[in-house]
Every structure is written in structure tokens, then in C-alpha cells.
Amino acid sequence: MSDTQKAGEMTSTHSNRWTPAEDDAFRKMAEANIHPELIAKTLNRSVHAVKARAYAIGLPLKWFKPKPKGK
16 A cells, blocks of 8 residues: 555545546547547547547547558
8 A cells, every 4th residue: 555545445446527628628639539549648648548539428439540551
């Protein structure tokens, strides 16, 4: 147990809630076909959080198309 964590104290595994400003920025980046990794980095979120938020707000993930592997 760390010095900053007291006995019986739980740490949160949930991240901060998305703000309306973050949602707006996210939508604009998605509409501009920005890659999810860059969106995540810009918003200080994980890629998983970005994809989960896209689902939660009804933003289709079709804006992200993986690059085909080279031959």
C-alpha cells in the first residue's frame, strides 16, 4: 500500500466524465477523419475511451478506416 493510500480507501478506476467541450472537439476531429490515437492523445484519453465515447454518443466508427497492410 502506498503512503498516500490509507487502509480501506479505494482508488477510482473510472476516468473523468466527458465535458460538452470535449464532446464538441471529439466530434469535430472525428468528422475531419482524425485517427483515434491522435484524438485520444489530444483529449488526454485512452483509445478505448475514445471508441467507447463514440459508441455512447452515437458517433459511428466508420470515420476510422485502418490502413491496408503493405504488400
